[in-house]
Amino acid sequence: MSSLLEMREITKEFPGVRALDRVSVAVKQGEIHAICGENGAGKSTLMKVLSGVYPAGSYEGEIVYEGEPVAFRDIRDSEARGIIIIHQELALVPQLSVAENIFLGNERATRGVIDWHETNKRTEALLAKVGLREPPTVKVDSLGVGKQQLVEIAKALSKDVKLLILDEPTAALQENDSRKLLDLMLELKAQGVTCIIISHKLGEVRYVADTVTVIRDGTTVSTLDARQDLSEDRIVRDMVGRDMTHRFPEHARTPGDTLLEVEGWSVWHPEHADRRVIKDASFTVRAGEVVGIAGLMGSGRTELAMSIFGRSYGRNISGDIRLRGKQVDVSTVDRAIAAGLSYVTEDRKSLGLVLDETVRFNTTLANLPAVSSGGILNRNEETRVAEKYRDALAIRTPTVFQKVVNLSGGNQQKVVLAKWLNTAPDVLILDEPTRGIDVGAKYEIYTIINELAAEGKGVVMISSEMPELIGMCDRIYVMNEGALVGELAAAEASQERIMSLIVNE
Amino acid sequence: MTLVQGGEITEKADRPAKSIGDYLSSHLREYGLLFALIAIMAFFQIVTDGTLLRAVNVTNLLLQNSYIVIMALGMLVVIVSGNIDLSVGSVMGFIGALAAVMIVNWDQSVFVTVIACLVTGALIGAAQGYWIAYWKIPSFIVTLAGMLVFRGLSLWLLEGQSVGPFPSEFQVIANGFVPDIFPAGVGTALAALFDVRRLNVLALGFGIVGAASLVWIGLRQRARNRSYGIVDEPRSFFIARNAIVAAAIIFITYKLSTFRGLPNVLLTMGVLTIIYAFLTQNTVIGRRVYALGGNAKAAKLSGIKTERLTFLAFVNMGILAAAAGLVFAARLNTATPKAGFALELDVIAAVFIGGASMSGGVGTIVGAVVGAFLMGVLNNGMSIMGIGIDYQQMIKGLVLLAAVVFDVYNKQKQG
Numbered sequence: 001m002s003s004l005l006e007m008r009e010i011t012k013e014f015p016g017v018r019a020l021d022r023v024s025v026a027v028k029q030g031e032i033h034a035i036c037g038e039n040g041a042g043k044s045t046l047m048k049v050l051s052g053v054y055p056a057g058s059y060e061g062e063i064v065y066e067g068e069p070v071a072f073r074d075i076r077d078s079e080a081r082g083i084i085i086i087h088q089e090l091a092l093v094p095q096l097s098v099a100e101n102i103f104l105g106n107e108r109a110t111r112g113v114i115d116w117h118e119t120n121k122r123t124e125a126l127l128a129k130v131g132l133r134e135p136p137t138v139k140v141d142s143l144g145v146g147k148q149q150l151v152e153i154a155k156a157l158s159k160d161v162k163l164l165i166l167d168e169p170t171a172a173l174q175e176n177d178s179r180k181l182l183d184l185m186l187e188l189k190a191q192g193v194t195c196i197i198i199s200h201k202l203g204e205v206r207y208v209a210d211t212v213t214v215i216r217d218g219t220t221v222s223t224l225d226a227r228q229d230l231s232e233d234r235i236v237r238d239m240v241g242r243d244m245t246h247r248f249p250e251h252a253r254t255p256g257d258t259l260l261e262v263e264g265w266s267v268w269h270p271e272h273a274d275r276r277v278i279k280d281a282s283f284t285v286r287a288g289e290v291v292g293i294a295g296l297m298g299s300g301r302t303e304l305a306m307s308i309f310g311r312s313y314g315r316n317i318s319g320d321i322r323l324r325g326k327q328v329d330v331s332t333v334d335r336a337i338a339a340g341l342s343y344v345t346e347d348r349k350s351l352g353l354v355l356d357e358t359v360r361f362n363t364t365l366a367n368l369p370a371v372s373s374g375g376i377l378n379r380n381e382e383t384r385v386a387e388k389y390r391d392a393l394a395i396r397t398p399t400v401f402q403k404v405v406n407l408s409g410g411n412q413q414k415v416v417l418a419k420w421l422n423t424a425p426d427v428l429i430l431d432e433p434t435r436g437i438d439v440g441a442k443y444e445i446y447t448i449i450n451e452l453a454a455e456g457k458g459v460v461m462i463s464s465e466m467p468e469l470i471g472m473c474d475r476i477y478v479m480n481e482g483a484l485v486g487e488l489a490a491a492e493a494s495q496e497r498i499m500s501l502i503v504n505e
Numbered sequence: 506m507t508l509v510q511g512g513e514i515t516e517k518a519d520r521p522a523k524s525i526g527d528y529l530s531s532h533l534r535e536y537g538l539l540f541a542l543i544a545i546m547a548f549f550q551i552v553t554d555g556t557l558l559r560a561v562n563v564t565n566l567l568l569q570n571s572y573i574v575i576m577a578l579g580m581l582v583v584i585v586s587g588n589i590d591l592s593v594g595s596v597m598g599f600i601g602a603l604a605a606v607m608i609v610n611w612d613q614s615v616f617v618t619v620i621a622c623l624v625t626g627a628l629i630g631a632a633q634g635y636w637i638a639y640w641k642i643p644s645f646i647v648t649l650a651g652m653l654v655f656r657g658l659s660l661w662l663l664e665g666q667s668v669g670p671f672p673s674e675f676q677v678i679a680n681g682f683v684p685d686i687f688p689a690g691v692g693t694a695l696a697a698l699f700d701v702r703r704l705n706v707l708a709l710g711f712g713i714v715g716a717a718s719l720v721w722i723g724l725r726q727r728a729r730n731r732s733y734g735i736v737d738e739p740r741s742f743f744i745a746r747n748a749i750v751a752a753a754i755i756f757i758t759y760k761l762s763t764f765r766g767l768p769n770v771l772l773t774m775g776v777l778t779i780i781y782a783f784l785t786q787n788t789v790i791g792r793r794v795y796a797l798g799g800n801a802k803a804a805k806l807s808g809i810k811t812e813r814l815t816f817l818a819f820v821n822m823g824i825l826a827a828a829a830g831l832v833f834a835a836r837l838n839t840a841t842p843k844a845g846f847a848l849e850l851d852v853i854a855a856v857f858i859g860g861a862s863m864s865g866g867v868g869t870i871v872g873a874v875v876g877a878f879l880m881g882v883l884n885n886g887m888s889i890m891g892i893g894i895d896y897q898q899m900i901k902g903l904v905l906l907a908a909v910v911f912d913v914y915n916k917q918k919q920g
Binding site: 310332345350361369372377423 | 788808
């Protein structure tokens with residue numbers, strides 16, 4: 001079989017980061033090609049290079065498609081050649097009908113007047129192809145995620161797709177919906193459509209793929225023939241088998257008594273009442289202990305943390321929370337803070353900081369009573385508190401009157417930490433505390449975490465970076481699809497063991 | 506792709522202003538507003554041959570704009586919290602109608618009426634705030650509905666007629682003056698000194714004390730800033746700004762003192778302005794309103810009861826709209842179904858001219874009050890010049906647009 005697509009030695013750099021380093025992939029005509037790799041390995045960047053989101057010229061290397069070199073300037077260019085990507089987050093307009101969505105930007109119209117008869121008739125044909133039995137006029141938001149996925153594929157088919165790229169298509173799907181989608185891929189393959197699937201789930205990769213390319217840290221590690229030498233162990237090893245690239249500060253911990261106990265914690269989705277997002281999760285944190293929660297994006301880690309912290313996520317929450325053995329009320333954020341909990345968000349810009357305000361404003365925000373009497377702020381005291389944390393956490397800012405929007409990511413993260421340390425918590429939940437900050441700042445954050453543990457606080461650390469969890473934590477819980485599926489002690493944790501707990505659903 | 510997003514933002518710090526020009530360009534907004542007000546006043550003073558700053562006109566100017574200023578205080582809080590209130594003009598009219606009906610038709614005492622009106626204002630604010638805060642219905646829509654409902658209610662209450670006049674105890678709310686507590690001899694002696702017919706010592710003394718305390722507060726703040734190493738305004742700017750503001754206050758109170766003295770309304774307005782400036786800048790609840798408007802999600806995750814705060818902002822707005830309604834009715838000495846028509850737009854414009862941001866979290870009480878007076882001087886000056894209402898509207902509209910464009914331009918230049 002000849003190659004439909006060859007990406008040769010693709011290198012893509014962002015300021016300070018080389019996201020792709022001479023990655024090569026060859027996709028044969030009519031096959032299903034799986035691309036596997038960890039979060040941040042470079043899979044999505046590679047697909048963005050292919051589809052023209054990053055236009056020709058912004059990367060090095062060569063793309064050969066249908067036997068000739070191509071240089072796409074934008075998505076329209078690549079779509080015109082039949083390359084269509086379906087992203088993880090679906091790009092449908094929920095308030096429009098299925099037919100309107102399928103022909104969005106490609107309307108069946110003459111002089112701007114839409115031919116609804118033609119539109120609906122063609123939609124019916126497309127829906128039949130993907131096996132979706134819904135009328136073309138039904139609104140997209142009344143369909144489940146699985147069916148929406150099928151609408152996306154029908155939309156791709158409406159554009160005479162030759163190469164269909166699915167980015168983690170089953171991440172949000174239930175078991176049987178996933179199966180249906182994979183079967184549809186096999187059917188499309190039989191009709192001559194070439195597919196690229198990006199997936200973490202090795203079970204489904206084995207089910208559909210002909211060839212597997214593993215990417216790690218922006219480079220191609222291996223290309224495997226699925227019909228011969230494909231074992232899950234091999235793929236997992238290739239995906240995570242790197243050296244420990246980060247350094248972690250030394251720590252010796254002696255965890256004390258149990259601080260936080262969460263038992264039988266279940267949470268339902270705030271909008272889809274029948275979806276249980278967190279399934280019966282139970283875990284404990286001891287004083288002076290750093291506990292990790294590993295899992296892929298979308299596995300429910302953030303939802304778990306936020307639902308515990310003052311029910312900031314979800315509804316119909318059930319389960320028990322005990323602090324030092326006593327049942328506590330954490331049903332609102334201020335009660336959770338009063339009980340001694342803190343949650344440092346993964347999204348510091350939209351959930352953690354008031355960006356246009358000063359370091360001082362943000363530092364004292366979660367505990368204003370401490371810098372006021374009778375409801376009147378003591379600004380001198382506020383400044384003193386802000387400067388105390390600036391010095392303790394080495395926040396690099398000329399004064400505490402600097403707006404946080406002007407600080408670097410690492411320093412912003414420290415301001416968020418300062419805000420929570422100022423509430424004198426017993427247990428801190430840190431959600432991706434080192435996301436988007438540079439290596440030096442990461443080291444400083446790790447040092448702060450060690451100091452907190454040394455002071456006898458309990459720390460829960462949620463992270464997508466497994467080396468970070470292994471390097472920092474005393475115990476690691478592994479989360480997958482809303483459930484805690486395993487628990488590893490620091491000594492027995494390895495990236496391979498965590499990954500195999502995740503992929504062996 | 507978490508790794509990829511990790512590009513560090515370079516540190517961009519406010520370095521100490523190298524020159525006065527640097528300082529001016531980074532604080533253009535605050536000075537711009539003050540200069541604009543002075544420039545506009547100077548312009549009208551010249552083209553109206555000095556009518557603008559005549560004692561009677563200065564008094565008028567303050568009385569005419571008092572209800573706008575009172576409502577701008579509440580509107581500033583609402584806008585900083587990230588909302589808007591379109592109903593204040595109608596609410597103001599409705600409360601005026603209620604006061605008229607209670608006093609004239611139902612023979613209630615002034616005291617009972619004032620209390621009942623303020624409570625009604627609070628209830629109106631609560632009724633609107635409830636939907637906005639707890640049902641998350643956009644404030645634009647809820648208060649647009651309120652605007653229609655309360656306009657209709659005033660028509661219904663007044664049965665389409667004007668109701669009045671009010672007893673004099675009620676009229677003093679707007680048209681009364683604080684009696685001079687100093688012996689008459691002092692006034693006459695000073696009047697001779699300044700070569701005027703009479704002089705109200707209390708009014709002048711009030712201005713001098715006010716100006717002095719403003720300068721004193723400024724000096725104290727400056728000393729404190731210095732001790733914390735904050736980059737402060739250059740000495741020349743500090744002196745010039747305070748000199749202008751202090752001179753303006755003394756000048757205005759001097760003008761007032763040569764006419765009928767200190768209007769009750771000015772006293773009310775001044776006290777309210779000081780209270781709200783303190784409330785927004787120096788209290789926990791004020792701080793939380795700024796956090797709510799700046800980033801509602803982050804505020805909520807910091808343990809701030811954002812719903813209750815939004816609710817209270819509207820209750821407060823309702824009370825202030827009621828207060829403005831009483832002042833307005835007392836000033837006109839009658840309640841009409843059209844009272845307060847389209848006034849909400851003047852109030853909102855004043856707040857935005859004063860530097861508040863539509864998206865919330867930004868704005869000051871002093872800015873809103875200055876914005877209100879800027880609009881007031883424009884109105885008054887153009888009326889004296891005899892400019893038609895058509896041109897007046899156009900000019901006011903362009904001034905509002907210019908102020909906001911200036912804001913956005915400034916922000917882009919800095920960002």
